Amino acid sequence: MTEPSEAAVRTIDLKKTYPASGPRPAVPAVQGIDLDVPRGEFFGLLGPNGAGKSTTIGMLTTLVVPTGGSARVCDLDVVRDAVEIKRRIGVVSQNNSLDSDLTVAENLEFRGRYFGLGARDARRRAGELLELFGLTEQRGGNPFEISGGQAKRVMICRALMHGPEVLFLDEPTAGLDPQTRTNLWGVLRGLQAAGQTILLTTHYMEEAEALCDRVAVVDHGQILASGTVDELKSNAGADTVITVTYDAAAPEGIHGLADRDGISKVEINDGQVRVFAAESDGLLGELVTLGSRAGVGVTDATQLRPSLETVFLTLTGREYRE
Numbered sequence: 001m002t003e004p005s006e007a008a009v010r011t012i013d014l015k016k017t018y019p020a021s022g023p024r025p026a027v028p029a030v031q032g033i034d035l036d037v038p039r040g041e042f043f044g045l046l047g048p049n050g051a052g053k054s055t056t057i058g059m060l061t062t063l064v065v066p067t068g069g070s071a072r073v074c075d076l077d078v079v080r081d082a083v084e085i086k087r088r089i090g091v092v093s094q095n096n097s098l099d100s101d102l103t104v105a106e107n108l109e110f111r112g113r114y115f116g117l118g119a120r121d122a123r124r125r126a127g128e129l130l131e132l133f134g135l136t137e138q139r140g141g142n143p144f145e146i147s148g149g150q151a152k153r154v155m156i157c158r159a160l161m162h163g164p165e166v167l168f169l170d171e172p173t174a175g176l177d178p179q180t181r182t183n184l185w186g187v188l189r190g191l192q193a194a195g196q197t198i199l200l201t202t203h204y205m206e207e208a209e210a211l212c213d214r215v216a217v218v219d220h221g222q223i224l225a226s227g228t229v230d231e232l233k234s235n236a237g238a239d240t241v242i243t244v245t246y247d248a249a250a251p252e253g254i255h256g257l258a259d260r261d262g263i264s265k266v267e268i269n270d271g272q273v274r275v276f277a278a279e280s281d282g283l284l285g286e287l288v289t290l291g292s293r294a295g296v297g298v299t300d301a302t303q304l305r306p307s308l309e310t311v312f313l314t315l316t317g318r319e320y321r322e
């Protein structure tokens, strides 16, 4: 037997353009992305709605057929080896896809049988997973009469029934309240600690920051940057970003700031001024003072410490909207 490849997921110039339909033009949803996710890693695709994350995960899980480039999962080709890949991966979709005609436990057992487990093994494995995920009390319940967080945990259990090599999660905590989200983070961290390779998509920056070993920031179907959160911050946006909105055109004095040590960039858009600074002490006060000396008031001011948010702002020039 050959050693399994170290890469759990590898894509080269992967593309998907949805064809035009009636008056709707073709949509270039994914425009050539390269990913390399080693086994054991917790990898995140982070981007705003419509960035192409679901389409990417769809291609990796063989549900969406690429229109260009290539993708390998568990060293298998997503187009040629789709059936084998399905056996090797677990997928948790965005919406509740549990079967409402079955109980929580039956949903899991059914999946186990589908993947070839005997009835007793399927029951035992379902019981173990439900216990591990704190769902034993819900085992006989209807999967649509439990909370959103519980349903998501059941879906993760179901995806783990056959011991997948890679677990794919599409926006696992979208729509969940903060407490439930944090609980689910604990569950996912536990899975990774046990050796599970995980690839998730998220539009929550703090989720990517809290969970992922490495993150690819995606926007308009392209990867803008990837690396550990620390690498992203130091390569793309180590700066604090101060945004001030004046009630008239920005005061003249602002232009001089761009030449100062510790300030890497100043953007001026009519009354809005954005300053990217490694040394930001006192800067906000200075921007207010410059305004008042010129007879211009401040209507809004924000200061963002270096974070994935400032990385996105630096890369795209746009604020990140969840």
Ligand SMILES: Nc1ncnc2c1ncn2[C@@H]1O[C@H](COP(=O)(O)OP(=O)(O)OP(=O)(O)O)[C@@H](O)[C@H]1O
Binding pocket: 018, 027, 028, 029, 047, 048, 049, 050, 051, 052, 053, 054, 055, 056, 171, 203
């Ligand atoms: N089946 C489809 N047919 C046509 N266009 C599609 C289809 N699915 C997605 N799109 C379009 O492709 C683009 C990327 O969508 P995608 O769902 O991959 O993004 P996303 O980052 O996952 O966003 P979200 O979190 O909102 O799902 C969007 O413009 C979307 O409208």
